[in-house]
Amino acid sequence: MNDLRVNNxxxxxxxxxxxxxxxxxxxxxxxxxxxxxxxxxKTTLINILSGVLAPTSGEVFYRDQALHRVPAHRVAAMGVAxxxxxxxxxxxxxxxxxxxxxxxxxxxxxxxxxxxRLPSAGREDRELAAKSRGILxxxxxxxxxSHLAKNLxxxxxxxxxxxxxxxxxxxxxxxxxxxxxxxxAEAAEVANLVRSLAGEGMTILLIEHNMSFVMNLCSRITxxxxxRVITTGSPEEVRGHREVIEAxxxxxxxxx
Amino acid sequence: MNLLAQQLVNGxxxxxxxxxxxxxxxxxxxxxxxxxxxxxxxxxLGGLVALWLVQTAGMSIWLAxxxxxxxxxxxxxxxxxxxxxxxxxxxxxxFSGLISSIAMAIIFEAVAMGLFGARSVRFPQGTVSVxxxxxxxxxxxxxQVGIVLVAALLMVVLTLFxxxxxxxxxxxxxAESERAAMLLGVNVNGIIxxxxxxxxALGGAAGILYxxxxxxxxxxxxxxxxxxxxxxxxxxxxxxxxxxILGGLAFGLSEVLTVAITGTSNLRDAVAFTVLFxxxxxxxxxxxxxxxxxxx
Amino acid sequence: xxEQLAQFYAVYGSVINxxxxxxxxxxxxxxxxxxxxxxxxxxxxxxxxxxxxxxxTIYFKLPYVVSLCGGALVAGIxxxxxxxxVLRLRGVFLAMATLAFGEVVRIAAVNLDITGGxxxxxxxxxxTKTWIIYLTLAGTxxxxxxxxxxxLGWALVSMRExxxxxxxxxxxxxxxxxxxxxxxxxxxxxAGGMYAHLNYLITPRDFGFFIAVDLLIYNxxxxxxxxxxPILGAALITALxxxxxxxxVTAGPIRMGVNGLILLLVILFLPNGLAxxxxxxxxxxxxxxxx
Numbered sequence: 001m002n003d004l005r006v007n008n009x010x011x012x013x014x015x016x017x018x019x020x021x022x023x024x025x026x027x028x029x030x031x032x033x034x035x036x037x038x039x040x041x042k043t044t045l046i047n048i049l050s051g052v053l054a055p056t057s058g059e060v061f062y063r064d065q066a067l068h069r070v071p072a073h074r075v076a077a078m079g080v081a082x083x084x085x086x087x088x089x090x091x092x093x094x095x096x097x098x099x100x101x102x103x104x105x106x107x108x109x110x111x112x113x114x115x116x117r118l119p120s121a122g123r124e125d126r127e128l129a130a131k132s133r134g135i136l137x138x139x140x141x142x143x144x145x146s147h148l149a150k151n152l153x154x155x156x157x158x159x160x161x162x163x164x165x166x167x168x169x170x171x172x173x174x175x176x177x178x179x180x181x182x183x184x185a186e187a188a189e190v191a192n193l194v195r196s197l198a199g200e201g202m203t204i205l206l207i208e209h210n211m212s213f214v215m216n217l218c219s220r221i222t223x224x225x226x227x228r229v230i231t232t233g234s235p236e237e238v239r240g241h242r243e244v245i246e247a248x249x250x251x252x253x254x255x256x
Numbered sequence: 257m258n259l260l261a262q263q264l265v266n267g268x269x270x271x272x273x274x275x276x277x278x279x280x281x282x283x284x285x286x287x288x289x290x291x292x293x294x295x296x297x298x299x300x301l302g303g304l305v306a307l308w309l310v311q312t313a314g315m316s317i318w319l320a321x322x323x324x325x326x327x328x329x330x331x332x333x334x335x336x337x338x339x340x341x342x343x344x345x346x347x348x349x350x351f352s353g354l355i356s357s358i359a360m361a362i363i364f365e366a367v368a369m370g371l372f373g374a375r376s377v378r379f380p381q382g383t384v385s386v387x388x389x390x391x392x393x394x395x396x397x398x399x400q401v402g403i404v405l406v407a408a409l410l411m412v413v414l415t416l417f418x419x420x421x422x423x424x425x426x427x428x429x430x431a432e433s434e435r436a437a438m439l440l441g442v443n444v445n446g447i448i449x450x451x452x453x454x455x456x457a458l459g460g461a462a463g464i465l466y467x468x469x470x471x472x473x474x475x476x477x478x479x480x481x482x483x484x485x486x487x488x489x490x491x492x493x494x495x496x497x498x499x500x501i502l503g504g505l506a507f508g509l510s511e512v513l514t515v516a517i518t519g520t521s522n523l524r525d526a527v528a529f530t531v532l533f534x535x536x537x538x539x540x541x542x543x544x545x546x547x548x549x550x551x552x
Numbered sequence: 553x554x555e556q557l558a559q560f561y562a563v564y565g566s567v568i569n570x571x572x573x574x575x576x577x578x579x580x581x582x583x584x585x586x587x588x589x590x591x592x593x594x595x596x597x598x599x600x601x602x603x604x605x606x607x608x609t610i611y612f613k614l615p616y617v618v619s620l621c622g623g624a625l626v627a628g629i630x631x632x633x634x635x636x637x638v639l640r641l642r643g644v645f646l647a648m649a650t651l652a653f654g655e656v657v658r659i660a661a662v663n664l665d666i667t668g669g670x671x672x673x674x675x676x677x678x679x680t681k682t683w684i685i686y687l688t689l690a691g692t693x694x695x696x697x698x699x700x701x702x703x704l705g706w707a708l709v710s711m712r713e714x715x716x717x718x719x720x721x722x723x724x725x726x727x728x729x730x731x732x733x734x735x736x737x738x739x740x741x742x743a744g745g746m747y748a749h750l751n752y753l754i755t756p757r758d759f760g761f762f763i764a765v766d767l768l769i770y771n772x773x774x775x776x777x778x779x780x781x782p783i784l785g786a787a788l789i790t791a792l793x794x795x796x797x798x799x800x801v802t803a804g805p806i807r808m809g810v811n812g813l814i815l816l817l818v819i820l821f822l823p824n825g826l827a828x829x830x831x832x833x834x835x836x837x838x839x840x841x842x843x
Contacts, residue, residue, distance in 0.1 A: 050720055051719075051720075052716060052719070052720065071719070072716070072719035072720050073719050073720075073721075073722050073723055073724045073725065075720075076719070076720055076721055076722035077722050081720070081721075082720050084716075084717065088714045088716060088717040089713075089714070089717070090709075090710055090713035090714060090717065091347070091713060091714075092713065093709070093713060100706070101706050101709070101710045101718075101721070102721050103706075104703065104706065104707060104710070104718075104721050104722050104723050105721070105722035107703070108703060109701070109702050109703035109706065110702065110703065111698070111699065111702040111703070111704060114698045114701055114702055115694075115695065115698050121701075125701065164721070167721075168721065168722060291644050291647075338816070339816070342820055343819070343820070346823070348823075350643055350644065351590065351643075352819050352823065354590075354644065354647075355768070355772050355815065355819045356815075356816055356819045356820065358765060358768070358769070358815065359812045359813070359815035359816035359819060360812070360816065361812075362808060362809075362811055362812030362815065363809055363812035363813060363816065365808065365812075366805045366806070366807075366808035366809035366811075366812060367805070367809065369804060369805040369808065370803070370805035370806070370809070374804065479761075479762065482761075483651070483655060483761055486648060486651065487652070490648055522659070522662050522663050522669075522670065523659065523663060525655060525659055526656070526659045526660075526663070529652045529655040529656050529659065530652075530656055532648075532652045533649060533652040533653060533656060536638075536641060536645060536648060536649040536652065537637050537638070537649070
């Protein structure tokens with residue numbers, strides 16, 4: 001079954017055509033890679049899929065629900081989470097608070113019991129804190145739960161963003177360059193995490209420039225160049241595709 | 257008919273002062289994306305220092321005007337150094353800069369009050385010799401003409417400066433993108449300082465003209481023009497110099513026309529602020545804005 | 553002892569009352585600041601509440617408490633109606649739009665008959681008691697303190713930190729902005745009503761642009777990130793003239809200069825306000841930073 005169907009999506013900014021007739025499917029429970037040279041339109045596509053941007057034309061269906069032209073908060077409510085290429089954490093919150101804030105959709109946290117100091121409020125907060133620590137542990141940040149997000153290292157910030165995205169138990173996770181700037185060991189841990197999430201049935205679409213990461217992790221890969229899909233296929237197919245090689249060599253030999 | 261013509265002419269005079277004030281206001285916003293709420297206090301001090309130079313130091317207004325304008329420009333450098341430069345690296349520099357400019361406005365106003373007293377003061381009689389002309393039933397004084405000419409001259413010089421000179425081009429580059437300007441070898445800090453110098457000098461000059469026109473100067477006179485200036489630069493599009501000039505004229509005209517039509521000064525600002533409010537909702541980049549709306 | 557207290561109140565009673573009302577106004581602005589919105593309209597909301605409450609008392613002979621609630625309700629409704637279109641704007645553009653709104657309200661108050669024109673609405677009975685002000689302040693402060701831990705509070709703080717990221721976590725940004733704006737307007741309206749019933753009269757000057765700026769100053773000086781910050785700021789700035797008089801300074805310009813200097817020093821060196829001296833806003837995080 002296909003979780004996500006991208007159908008003929010186009011988007012332009014003024015005169016610039018960022019995406020042109022992009023179509024591909026992402027199968028349920030798959031790890032799907034999205035690659036292409038800088039400026040190929042990858043982040044624009046993620047922005048459209050998460051409701052941050054509206055497409056100029058075309059359709060996106062997630063589990064047969066139309067997702068194009070749905071605002072970001074409703075896309076999230078449909079079970080879609082994302083991270084950002086330029087990392088958008090809540091900088092003056094601690095790691096734990098970032099994950100707690102991420103529970104907006106899943107934790108009721110009603111005001112009235114809190115004003116009346118009912119025990120249920122305290123219970124909910126304690127359970128939520130424990131759950132959030134568990135999520136931090138999955139990305140290896142449990143020891144840093146009381147550190148401010150802005151004081152983390154680059155790689156830690158990327159991992160915290162993944163933790164925050166996981167907080168409301170999404171079924172589709174969009175990762176925009178999850179291992180950019182990470183050392184090899186750290187990237188391997190993220191790869192393991194992505195694998196185990198997929199094993200639990202989560203669908204993952206990820207953008208990444210680190211080719212060995214993409215080739216090892218993804219079962220399907222879509223290649224974009226100048227806003228168009230060159231091909232979608234298995235890592236082997238993509239690696240041997242003539243146009244893909246040209247696109248990468250043509251762009252000056254990318255940081256593969 | 258004559259009354260209307262007279263009002264239009266009056267609106268033109270006061271509008272040119274508003275325009276001059278707003279040009280400096282909008283320049284800083286265009287370059288730094290920061291609202292400098294101390295601009296009105298610089299306006300006040302410019303006027304009061306010119307008065308002091310004329311009254312106490314016994315200078316002619318023709319010497320006092322450039323000296324006080326220069327003084328206002330130096331206040332701009334001080335503003336930048338104390339209130340804006342230390343905050344530039346902060347993530348919320350737009351917000352904290354606004355706050356520190358409010359602090360500087362309060363301090364400047366306190367200084368003005370301490371030095372010149374809280375009461376309204378005026379230029380000594382005969383500071384400028386006034387001729388009165390009656391043209392087709394419209395009364396125009398040489399003072400009014402002089403104010404419009406000086407304001408227009410300063411605005412033309414500024415426009416040419418920004419468009420033609422090397423510093424002007426650098427200012428535009430910094431306005432476009434600080435980082436790109438830096439990569440092109442522009443001394444960004446120097447350019448920001450010169451922007452404040454120019455902006456505040458124009459604000460001070462506007463204060464002197466305002467004091468001459470209304471024949472009254474007070475430490476809190478900046479307060480009323482503060483809001484008008486904000487309205488003008490939104491009307492004209494934040495960061496747009498021709499927009500600020502036209503906005504100033506439009507605001508001056510709307511003021512006098514509202515008074516002329518309603519017959520009461522209570523509604524003087526009503527039209528302007530209602531229009532301002534509407535523009536923000538419909539076209540927040542202003543009438544002549546360049547659509548630089550990173551924040552909206 | 554009791555006698556001394558009574559004497560102190562006799563001398564400083566009005567300052568104490570104004571500290572309470574200003575603190576309440578500062579809290580009203582804090583609701584929107586906590587969500588990252590810079591509003592300069594809260595003084596106008598206080599004016600709306602004050603005029604509405606005064607009119608209800610004078611012309612409709614309603615009891616004090618009902619008038620106060622009516623004032624808060626009027627301010628809240630206007631806040632809701634204004635918030636829907638205005639809150640699309642961000643940063644200084646939002647500040648300008650709320651400022652323009654405040655000016656329109658002020659000009660309307662000057663020109664309407666029912667508000668008493670430029671002289672203001674006079675003859676409002678002065679029935680606001682100190683304990684009423686401080687009871688309301690305590691309730692509002694408690695509400696603000698608890699709000700942080702609720703779904704609404706988490707959403708507001710998330711929006712302040714990063715609006716786009718907040719939206720991608722399912723937070724309906726526009727909805728929560730309007731809610732925060734309306735709550736702030738209601739608190740301001742309530743404070744305005746109490747002010748009107750404290751002062752015998754309410755005039756357009758009481759709620760102009762510079763009052764709106766004062767509310768911002770209370771928040772910055774005290775600190776926006778914790779509930780007692782705005783109260784602290786309002787108390788300090790409101791009591792400052794008395795404090796200065798106590799040390800022998802009575803000159804207006806110096807008082808004003810000290811005001812400005814405090815604000816400047818706080819924004820330069822204590823970005824989280826005076827509250828961050830008295831207690832670290834985040835003890836755990838502070839430790840982590842030095843670790």
